[in-house]
Amino acid sequence: MATASPTTIGVVGAGTMGRGIVQLFAQAGHTVRCHDAQPGAAAKAVEYVDGMFARAVEKGRMTAAAHEGARQRLKACDGLADLADCELVIEAIVEDLEVKRALFRELEGLLGDNAILASNTSSLTVAEIAAACQRPDRVAGLHFFNPVPLMKVAEVIAAVRTAPAVVQRLRELTEGAGHRAVVTADQPGFLINHAGRGLYTEGLRIVEEQVATPADVDDVLREALGFRMGPFELLDLTGLDVSSRVMASIYEQFQQEPRFRPSSLVAPRVAAGLFGRKSGEGWYRYVEGQQQRPPARAVPALPPALAVWVDPAASGATGLRELVVAAGARLVEDASNADLNLVMPWGNDATGTALSLGLDATRCVAVDPLPPLALRRTLMLTAVTTPAARDAAHALLANDGTAVTLINDSPGFIAQRVMATIVNIAANIAQRGIASVADLEDAVRLGLGYPQGPLGWGDQLGADRMLEVLRAQLVATGDPRYRPSAWLVRRVALGLSLTTPEAAR
Ligand SMILES: NC(=O)c1ccc[n+]([C@@H]2O[C@H](COP(=O)([O-])OP(=O)(O)OC[C@H]3O[C@@H](n4cnc5c(N)ncnc54)[C@H](O)[C@@H]3O)[C@@H](O)[C@H]2O)c1
Structure with missing residues (x-):
């Protein structure tokens, strides 16, 4: 050339x-x-x-x-x-x-x-x-x-x-x-290392809260959202000793900005030498260089004559009802007559959704509406969902051979939380004028290998929904790391694309 x-x-x-x-x-x-x-x-x-x-x-x-x-x-x-x-x-x-x-x-x-x-x-x-x-x-x-x-x-x-x-x-x-x-x-982390923070901070936070395991987080982000690698696979590749220094340095350089606060899970693992691939064990174990994955949870048998209620107001209700029927279960119109109640919340947890709809939380399972239902499906349980309801939901949603991940209750599941965090950090990069929107979008695709630029991706998923997830997390945890960027808030209020630059002054 x-x-x-x-x-x-x-x-x-x-x-x-x-x-x-x-x-x-x-x-x-x-x-x-x-x-x-x-x-x-x-x-x-x-x-x-x-x-x-x-x-x-x-x-x-x-x-x-x-x-x-x-x-x-x-x-x-x-x-x-x-x-x-x-x-x-x-x-x-x-x-x-x-x-x-x-x-x-x-x-x-x-x-x-x-x-x-x-x-x-x-x-x-x-x-x-x-x-x-x-x-x-x-x-x-x-x-x-x-x-x-x-x-x-x-x-x-x-x-x-x-x-x-x-x-x-x-x-x-x-x-x-x-x-x-x-x-x-x-600015700290310049553009690409700054934009890449969200994947790690939110992945670690989800594990810290016992919502899901590292392998669950990686599987969902890779298979349902199209990331090349999940955060824990990436941390194992880079080495936690190296990554932990980057996490701490960006947090300190940004004057202890809560969005970048490192997880307390990291230091003890670094002290224990769980660096990742290079030390033979990190979030995963490695035998002769091969990552050892935890065995997938066995799919239970589908109970006979299962009666299922699907929240008719859910955005993905039609697809979910089709899956229920295709699996041979029976749809019922009255939730109290069903063995299983399926809801699909955005920015709400299974408990809050069940209670707001007047459902029996023991029979309630939430299905993540974010990824297309054809991809890996995430099911979220309340603290009281019975093993029978859990297994029935697992069997039903895995009936066509699609992989299923079971997680604990959390506003926003895995995919919604990680995407909302990535979009929020990108919106704040735009707000602070650290780079142009076009440069930010290309930098993230080329430098981090994400399937899309974060702001365009946020538009596609629904900027209003990203905002909803952040607000729900902020209310649930009181943690300022979830405060939405003004860029995101204003564009949602105005009905504008997240990629719209500020008006010329
Ligand atoms: N390795 C990466 O993935 C990566 C990615 C982006 C940026 N960087 C940055 O690039 C720089 C180099 O990183 P690297 O990984 O290539 O390091 P490296 O250790 O592989 O190479 C550094 C080289 O610089 C030489 N050197 C040291 N002091 C010198 C001096 N005063 N004058 C002339 N040569 C000198 C050393 O002999 C060595 O060959 C660092 O600032 C690093 O932060 C590294």
Whole structure:
């Protein structure tokens, strides 16, 4: 791939990220100079990238001529001074503020007046690095994700004093290399790590409240909502030792914002060494690298002549009634004559729903209306639902072979709670102007691998329903983490899409 304006780019730090960045820009037609403080590390990185290109040629994804061109333009440098003619230098060294500041100071003395200095930091404030420089206006963040060539998004971080032309140039160079560049303010977690908080905080909260197990949460989010992995699978992959530091750091950097409050479940597990895949046990156990899943609950037999009442006012009542009939059970019009009462609440728990409808809570089971009924079904019990009613509901809803998850009572089930939290955090990112709506939506799809951007997804599920779930959680728990973002409240009040930007002033 060639860019409109091939240039000379320096990469300092030839580790995991540096190598990926070198590969990306060399492939895009730029001259790339790579330097690392450790002798021989830059040469090794160049060799590694060359090997990646050779493999791409073998697989027919790169021409031999393009490989040769990239090889000519790629150079390992022993000294920083060899980077003096670079238009842009990207730093990907150790995550240490003072070490980065020293490097930026040194680079500033070497580079030309128009050169740009960018940091790949994931957790430091870019302004703190820039403050070490005489010209902070030419310093920005350029945050890639691992593995760089495959994760097709990068955050261009505009620190408070970064010049707009610098942001624009970084955007052009990144997009010219085939990655989507999203512009974000210099705020904790930038854009993608900030938007990704909700999946973890709410997943952990659901487990903390004994509403469901980690495997239940993961199964529902993966199978019913289309996430590639649930939060506990992701935490096991990243390592809880690493993730717990990110959770604590974002919470502290946001002045202990309750939405990001880490779960008390985490510290004891870190202390016990339950890191995840790398330690052989986390939320799951691993045997020879294979995740061990808890056995699925056996489906009970469907009781004969089962009489079922379905709340006629429920949004998914028609589909649910069809399932009841298809399973061979009998629909009745009077709830008090039924063995089983099925309700489908939004933002309410099974107990509250049963009591508000005057039902007998011992025979009441709630079915989550959020995911289509064709996907994994979540059934929620009251504290007094009898085992007979529970098993009848399980048998009925699993009768066509669809998987069923049984959970304890909670306003919003699993899917509603997690989605409302994700949408609320995204709405607050938009409210705070941390990124444009378009950048936020693409960043979440590309950086977090969610099936949709959070605001568009919220619209699709119903912004009013997301708000209802948050308000119900706020009332049930009194926890300010559930306070709805003003962006969400206003757009629901006005009947506007969540992706509608603020009016121009
Ligand atoms: N690994 C990731 O998933 C990831 C993702 C996004 C951002 N980051 C950020 O990217 C940066 C690099 O991370 P990494 O995972 O590639 O680290 P790494 O440990 O794999 O590589 C860092 C390299 O920098 C070199 N180095 C250290 N100090 C130096 C100095 N003063 N001058 C020149 N070279 C120096 C080291 O020798 C090493 O080769 C960090 O800021 C990190 O937070 C990492």
